[in-house]
Amino acid sequence: MDKSAHSLVIKLYRARRALxxxxxxxxxxxxxxxxxxxxxxxxxxxxxxxxxxxxxxxAVDVSxxxxxxxxxxxxxxxxxxxxxxxxxKAIASGGHARIAVTYxxxxxxxxxxxxxxxxxxxxxxTAIAFADKLEAQPISRTRLTSISAALKFxxxxxxxxxxxxxxxxxxxxxxxxxxxxxxxxPVRDExxxxxxxxxxxxxxxxxxxxxxxxxxxxxxxxxxxxxGGTGAFMVPVSELKEFxxxxxxxxxxxxxxxxSPARIIPAQNSPPAEGYDCLxxxxxxxxxxxxxxx
Numbered sequence: 001m002d003k004s005a006h007s008l009v010i011k012l013y014r015a016r017r018a019l020x021x022x023x024x025x026x027x028x029x030x031x032x033x034x035x036x037x038x039x040x041x042x043x044x045x046x047x048x049x050x051x052x053x054x055x056x057x058x059a060v061d062v063s064x065x066x067x068x069x070x071x072x073x074x075x076x077x078x079x080x081x082x083x084x085x086x087x088x089k090a091i092a093s094g095g096h097a098r099i100a101v102t103y104x105x106x107x108x109x110x111x112x113x114x115x116x117x118x119x120x121x122x123x124x125x126t127a128i129a130f131a132d133k134l135e136a137q138p139i140s141r142t143r144l145t146s147i148s149a150a151l152k153f154x155x156x157x158x159x160x161x162x163x164x165x166x167x168x169x170x171x172x173x174x175x176x177x178x179x180x181x182x183x184x185x186p187v188r189d190e191x192x193x194x195x196x197x198x199x200x201x202x203x204x205x206x207x208x209x210x211x212x213x214x215x216x217x218x219x220x221x222x223x224x225x226x227x228g229g230t231g232a233f234m235v236p237v238s239e240l241k242e243f244x245x246x247x248x249x250x251x252x253x254x255x256x257x258x259x260s261p262a263r264i265i266p267a268q269n270s271p272p273a274e275g276y277d278c279l280x281x282x283x284x285x286x287x288x289x290x291x292x293x294x
Contacts, residue, residue, distance in 0.1 A: 050120055053094030054255060055165035056101045057154040061174040061203070062140045063107040065214070070205060071139050073240055074173065077247035078103070082131035084248060088124045090255040098122035099255060100163035103134055104154065108144030109181035112153040118161045145281065146181035147174055147226060148188075151198065155191050169254050173201035176214055177221050177281030185278045188228050197229030201250060204238045215280060225278035231257075 058078065062071060081087055091099055103116040115137050121127045154170045170191070178184040188198060200222040206214055215221060219236045227234050235250045237243055277283070 049162060049164040050098070050100070051096050052098050052100045052120065052163045052165045053091075053096050053167070053257070054099040055158060055161050055163055055168045056099060056254060057157050057170045058101065058103045059150050059154050059170055059172040060103070060105050061107065061145065061150075061172075061176075062105045062111075062142065063145045063174075063176070064141055064143055065145070065206070066175050066203065068139070068141065070203075070240065071141070073243045074203070074247075075134070075139055077244040078251075079131045079135045080244055081248045081251050082121075082127045082134070085124070087248070087251055087255065088127055090252050091121055091127065092123065093256060095166070100161050100165060101130065102157055102161070104150075104157065105140050106146070106150035106153065107140075107142040109146040109149045111140075111142045111144070111146075112150060113140060114157070118157075118163065120163065144180040145174060145176045145178060147172065147178040148182040148184045149180075151184070151187050151191055152182075155194070155196065158196070167197065167257065168195060169197045169199060171199050171201065171250065171254060172226065173203060174218075174222075174226075175203035175205065176218065177225075178278075179281035183279060184225055188226060192228040195229075197232050198227050199232055199250065199254060200227045200234035201246065202234060202236045204236055205240065220276065221278070221280070224276045 060074060060078075066074075091097065098120055100118055100120050101116075102114060102118045104112060104114045106112045116130065116134055119126070119130050121130060150172060151170060154172070158168055191198060202218040202222040204218050219234065222234050222236075233253065235246045235253075237246045
């Protein structure tokens with residue numbers, strides 16, 4: 001109850017005590033009614049939240065550096081995973097036997113959109129329905145790569161999940177380093193400090209050699225600069241045929257709460273490996289634009 005409402009209740013109570021006993025009953029009734037009304041409108045009620053084992057944001061890169069066929073394979077990988085019987089078993093294996101999931105797409109600093117809103121999956125039927133809805137949605141394509149903006153957008157999504165998860169995880173995919181918006185490391189560290197785990201799916205289809213915008217060690221970039229939190233891990237994709245199996249494996253690990261031993265980041269807010277430049281994406285873009293004639 002706020003201060004003004006509390007003050008009004010006190011005044012009503014004192015007024016009742018100042019009246020003769022004979023008139024106290026109707027005033028008391030009025031006081032009780034006023035208090036009930038004030039409690040109803042002035043005291044915020046905790047919103048009912050569904051208890052789940054996991055709140056999962058799937059954050060998928062749809063920047064133009066990935067062609068439409070590659071993006072379709074990525075989307076199909078998630079669709080197939082949520083239809084998979086092993087994923088259904090993983091959901092059922094938790095203490096609450098349900099998870100909350102939302103699927104969003106991202107690219108540049110102002111390009112984030114929710115494709116499928118928060119949905120509670122509590123068995124094969126709801127998981128398959130989630131996959132069916134996802135399959136029916138068009139795929140966006142837009143410019144730039146802002147992992148930092150995608151992480152911030154994903155962080156804000158948790159406030160509207162309608163669920164209370166034992167774990168909160170962002171599953172972020174991408175085919176290049178952060179090159180727009182805020183630097184990614186401070187954003188990553190802020191989320192990890194708030195108890196969010198960030199896992200990665202670095203897509204390494206065009207990074208055999210470094211180019212103007214791509215880097216050949218995207219897995220190391222994700223390991224040093226993007227993923228974080230207790231048990232954080234990544235599953236790189238280096239060939240088109242690996243998309244479906246990598247996505248399935250990653251979701252199984254996230255839903256079951258198990259990490260990938262070969263890719264675990266052992267401590268929160270782990271600093272980048274000595275000498276690794278987490279601003280490499282921003283520097284490549286700056287070098288490119290500096291060379292454009294005015």
